Amino acid sequence: MEYTEIDLNVSDETKSMLDQVRRYAMEVVRPAGIALDRLHDPADVIAGGSLLWDVVKGFRELGLHTMQIPRACGGVAYEHEPMAGILIAELLGYADAGLAISMGVSCLPFNMASLFPVPEMQQLARDFCEDREGRMIGCWAITEPDHGSDWSLGGADPKCGPSVKAVLKGDEYIVNGEKSSWVSNGSIATHAILHVSLDPSRGMQGQGLAIIPLDLPGISRGKPLDKMGQRPLNQGSLVFEDARIPRNCMVVPDPDFITATGGQGLATVNGGMAIVFAGLAKAAFDEAFRYSRERVQGGMPLCEHPTIRLKLMKMFSLMEAARANARRMALYNFVNPFAPSVVHAVAAKCLSTETATHVASEAMQIFGGYGLAKEFVIEKMYRDARASMIEDGVNEALALKATEYW
Ligand SMILES: Cc1cc2nc3c(=O)[nH]c(=O)nc-3n(C[C@H](O)[C@H](O)[C@H](O)COP(=O)(O)OP(=O)(O)OC[C@H]3O[C@@H](n4cnc5c(N)ncnc54)[C@H](O)[C@@H]3O)c2cc1C
Incomplete structure (x- = not known):
């Protein structure tokens, strides 16, 4: 959209990788998400020939499934600058949050397997990295x-x-x-x-x-x-x-090991959720921003009415705050994988999901009646955002748990 992107001090290599992922996100993931959302029977989402498989294949062809697995197991973890993975997750959340989660989760058992120095687990991670078709899904x-x-x-x-x-x-x-x-x-x-x-x-x-x-x-x-x-x-x-x-x-x-390391799991999962739903908050804002320039009421575009301008500015402030916070938390936890901040990860998950829900709801308000129509993607974004406050743990329960990690 036509506003300045700040906080993008990344290398040319990362920029070109992000361009590739953006094309995949907007040309493959976004349209697939809209079409899959409209299927009446959820069994059709996973049927052979479903667009879901194009999304899976595109993700694998770009090698995005190897980004958390170390080179010894065939992956590229730690070979890109930390912001690369963070911005990729945000872009996928921007395109379609549900599919972004599906692709992220599809990697989890294999990412985890690579951490265990057991030959069978190392081989599992290696086989996953080699899978460019989507035969292995987690x-x-x-x-x-x-x-x-x-x-x-x-x-x-x-x-x-x-x-x-x-x-x-x-x-x-x-x-x-x-x-x-x-x-x-x-x-x-x-x-x-x-x-x-x-x-x-x-x-x-x-x-x-x-x-x-x-x-x-x-x-x-x-x-x-x-x-x-x-x-x-x-x-x-x-x-x-x-x-x-x-x-x-x-x-x-x-069991003592799980109790002792549970914080790392909480930080990883909540960190990912925070980034993906900050991406969705931006997508919802962009829809409202664009529509407010096109829709004319009272003889001028909506964006020229002071009440709408104020609403947009408030949405923009919240969305940018959620994105900045999620990126900052994710960067810290990326460089501190063995002592991540659970409190920051949960705070960012709650902030991003609540912001995405609020911004999507306000965006629907700006769309008026059309915001409720299936013809426009904003009603889907609202439904997608609403689910995120329950997903991977109800926000209230997560927040309570996080207070044990001050
Ligand atoms: C989109 C989506 C994706 C998901 N993906 C996964 C996944 O990949 N894997 C997986 O295993 N699960 C997954 N989940 C499940 C998710 O983690 C659970 O829905 C979540 O933990 C809440 O559990 P529940 O739905 O049983 O609600 P409940 O635990 O029954 O909670 C219902 C309500 O009661 C409140 N409540 C519950 N317990 C207490 C208490 N002790 N004190 C006070 N209030 C309480 C809660 O805050 C909530 O408001 C997913 C959920 C969603 C929506």
């Missing part, structure tokens, strides 16, 4: 039908512990229970990061963490979830009935 399975915010809030109360339980028998864990239909990419994923209970007497503090293939006997899936916002982001449940998981897939078999 998800992160935490939420359960009976436990949502319980995961965000943690605690040692056995009543609030995970329902999915794993019991070690010989060289395998036997897993039983269900992960809820909110698991992003749950209906297409080939691999999952799976949170289980290893010691039910310790509630959420008795957790183990596994990285597993989802084609093992005893694992099945529910139908893709039908929901209000982020419809291009497919979601679905995972059901475990005496599923046998090889012992070495339980990459964190010690």
Whole structure:
């Protein structure tokens, strides 16, 4: 749009990479997101021939799936300047927040696998980096039908512990229970990061963490979830009935380790959410800004009416504040991966998602009746933004948890 972009002190190499990603974002991701959002049946989003697969393929062809995996496993982590990954996530959120989340989540089990010095995990990360077709897709399975915010809030109360339980028998864990239909990419994923209970007497503090293939006997899936916002982001449940998981897939078999490192997970996931939804806030602002110049009422464009100008200026201030804050937090946490600031990450997640929702709502107001029409993308942006205040943890529960990390 026609206003100055500040805070873009990046190298020419990063600028040219961003140009490539911007083309992919606006020519492939944005139109695919709009078309997928309109599909009545969420099963059609994941069907063969769906535009979702063009998005997956484009993401892989650009090598964006390798950006968090170190060179030893075939990736390019730490080979670009830190702002590159941050600005890429923002651009994808600008194009379509639901698809940005889907692409981000698709990498998570493999990014995590690369951190474990276990030959099978290193090979998994290597195979993922080589996959330019989208054959391997990840998800992160935490939420359960009976436990949502319980995961965000943690605690040692056995009543609030995970329902999915794993019991070690010989060289395998036997897993039983269900992960809820909110698991992003749950209906297409080939691999999952799976949170289980290893010691039910310790509630959420008795957790183990596994990285597993989802084609093992005893694992099945529910139908893709039908929901209000982020419809291009497919979601679905995972059901475990005496599923046998090889012992070495339980990459964190010690609950104390998860309790001690939980902050890193919170910082990573909330950091990503903050950037993506700052991107959506900007997209909603840009729609309103453009429309206010085109729509004439009272004999002049809307943007010339002082009340609309004030509204736009307020939206702009909030959107720029959320973006600046998200970028600053993400940069700090990128260079401090072992001691990230959880408080800043959660604050940025809450600020970005609440700003995106507010700015999208104000943008709809500027569109008037047309803001409610499917013909304009702003009603979709509003629905997408609204979901983000619940996604990856309800903002209130996350904020409460973050206060433990001052
Ligand atoms: C778009 C989207 C994507 C998602 N992706 C994933 C994913 O990839 N993987 C995954 O595992 N999950 C995912 N989730 C699930 C998400 O993490 C949960 O929806 C979230 O944690 C809230 O859980 P819940 O929906 O069960 O709500 P609940 O926990 O039932 O909360 C309902 C309400 O009660 C309040 N509440 C809950 N507990 C307390 C308490 N102890 N004290 C006071 N108030 C309380 C909450 O603040 C909220 O307002 C996703 C959700 C969305 C919307």
